[in-house]
Amino acid sequence: MFEASLYQKRRTQLKSRIKNGLVLILGNNEVAYNYPNNTYKFRQDSNFLYFFGLNLPEFAGLLDVDSGEEILFGNDVDIDDIIWMGAQPSVKELGEKVGIHSTRPFKELAEYVKKAIIAGRKIHFLPPYRYRNMQFLEDVLGLHHSMLKDYASLELVHAVISLRSIKDSYEIEEIRRACNIGYEMHIAAMRNCHAGRKEQEIAGILEGISASYGSMVSFPVILSQNGQTLHNHDHSQTLQKGRMMLTDAGAENDMNYCSDFTRTTPVDGVFDQRQKDIYNIVLACNEKAREISKPGVTYLSIHLNVCKILTEGLKALGLMKGNTDDAVAAGAHALFMPHGLGHMMGLDVHDMEDLDQIYVGYDEKTRPATQFGTASLRMGRELQEGFVVTDEPGCYFIPELIDRWKQQGLHKDFLNYDVIETYKNFGGIRIEDDLLITSDGCRLLGDKRLPVTPEEIEIAVNG
Numbered sequence: 001m002f003e004a005s006l007y008q009k010r011r012t013q014l015k016s017r018i019k020n021g022l023v024l025i026l027g028n029n030e031v032a033y034n035y036p037n038n039t040y041k042f043r044q045d046s047n048f049l050y051f052f053g054l055n056l057p058e059f060a061g062l063l064d065v066d067s068g069e070e071i072l073f074g075n076d077v078d079i080d081d082i083i084w085m086g087a088q089p090s091v092k093e094l095g096e097k098v099g100i101h102s103t104r105p106f107k108e109l110a111e112y113v114k115k116a117i118i119a120g121r122k123i124h125f126l127p128p129y130r131y132r133n134m135q136f137l138e139d140v141l142g143l144h145h146s147m148l149k150d151y152a153s154l155e156l157v158h159a160v161i162s163l164r165s166i167k168d169s170y171e172i173e174e175i176r177r178a179c180n181i182g183y184e185m186h187i188a189a190m191r192n193c194h195a196g197r198k199e200q201e202i203a204g205i206l207e208g209i210s211a212s213y214g215s216m217v218s219f220p221v222i223l224s225q226n227g228q229t230l231h232n233h234d235h236s237q238t239l240q241k242g243r244m245m246l247t248d249a250g251a252e253n254d255m256n257y258c259s260d261f262t263r264t265t266p267v268d269g270v271f272d273q274r275q276k277d278i279y280n281i282v283l284a285c286n287e288k289a290r291e292i293s294k295p296g297v298t299y300l301s302i303h304l305n306v307c308k309i310l311t312e313g314l315k316a317l318g319l320m321k322g323n324t325d326d327a328v329a330a331g332a333h334a335l336f337m338p339h340g341l342g343h344m345m346g347l348d349v350h351d352m353e354d355l356d357q358i359y360v361g362y363d364e365k366t367r368p369a370t371q372f373g374t375a376s377l378r379m380g381r382e383l384q385e386g387f388v389v390t391d392e393p394g395c396y397f398i399p400e401l402i403d404r405w406k407q408q409g410l411h412k413d414f415l416n417y418d419v420i421e422t423y424k425n426f427g428g429i430r431i432e433d434d435l436l437i438t439s440d441g442c443r444l445l446g447d448k449r450l451p452v453t454p455e456e457i458e459i460a461v462n463g
């Protein structure tokens with residue numbers, strides 16, 4: 001964990017952004033896998049990690065905005081636990097590590113909160129996403145779990161987002177480390193991208209590399225020669241010559257900071273001309289976003305700029321036609337890129353998505369689009385120095401979507417369906433890097449950029 005003073009500073013900032021009442025940040029618990037004592041790998045809640053730092057189950061933090069008091073709730077282990085788990089630091093010692101001097105047993109939390117409610121005090125809590133925390137809040141607050149999201153504190157949500165959106169130097173260093181693990185994962189994927197290899201074998205290698213650094217992948221590995229399926233977690237295929245393997249994967253490091261990269265690699269390392277043409281368009285999109293990302297510019301406008309580069313490229317290949325601006329305004333390009341340019345990244349790979357994308361990625365000035373494609377953009381608002389965002393344009397040929405649009409006669413002025421038909425067996429390409437917004441632009445995160453030009457990729461596959 002970081003120095004205690006950093007957590008103290010974050011909590012002080014949080015309290016200063018809330019008018020009054022109690023702020024309750026619940027940590028996560030163990031979750032049963034197939035029977036109660038066999039649990040999933042523990043993942044702490046990211047908000048708890050950010051303000052309280054402790055990567056252990058069954059803790060909660062309480063901040064009294066009015067008195068300034070900070071209390072850590074958690075249970076000391078007993079001799080039965082020690083026999084199975086070994087000696088553990090006391091809650092008091094754990095509290096000291098993150099700068100909290102007042103600690104209490106977890107079982108006192110419910111009573112503490114109930115008393116505060118009776119005293120008429122406001123309880124600020126974040127929207128829960130784990131069932132045990134929902135159940136706890138339902139019991140303590142007397143609110144049915146289906147209502148908890150509506151009663152979560154918007155004031156707290158905004159305060160947390162305002163802090164976590166700006167990454168400090170310690171966080172940037174952790175993300176850099178996570179990116180370096182991601183680099184190793186993707187280099188391994190490229191080296192193994194040969195005909196006859198099973199997708200699952202390669203996906204397993206990537207998970208192993210990530211685990212060897214003490215944590216795990218930042219989300220389930222996407223690795224498939226059917227890259228046209230955006231979040232393809234099916235790894236049952238055997239790589240075939242002539243196809244491309246799309247790998248979207250990242251690591252979470254031992255401090256729970258994430259990386260998220262995508263590369264698309266031709267099987268055996270050689271692009272055919274058609275693949276190279278589309279690849280270079282997506283690469284130009286990725287580079288464009290990096291070129292124009294800077295504070296004060298909305299990511300929505302960068303997304304739309306990138307869509308224009310995509311449209312221009314597809315027009316040159318005869319897949320699209322007409323005026324580029326009109327085509328993008330109409331949303332015709334979304335046949336090829338039905339997703340957004342990127343998202344925030346930090347302690348979560350989709351940072352703070354539990355707090356609702358509408359607050360993380362948008363604000364009063366920048367509202368989400370409703371048009372197919374752009375509506376999937378998770379991050380649209382104005383960039384600020386210290387933001388970390390992904391830059392992940394793509395181009396896909398989804399046979400079912402092509403059929404549907406063609407049948408409906410959508411965007412006939414901008415789409416050459418006869419040509420598009422011939423790409424139905426193409427698959428998909430996505431290229432993703434992680435960007436830190438700096439004072440006057442942005443820079444890539446990670447010590448080395450993953451191979452990205454067709455030439456670099458061919459070398460990475462074949463050594």
Ligand SMILES: [Mn+2]
Pocket residue numbers: 260343390392432
């Ligand atoms: Mn991503």
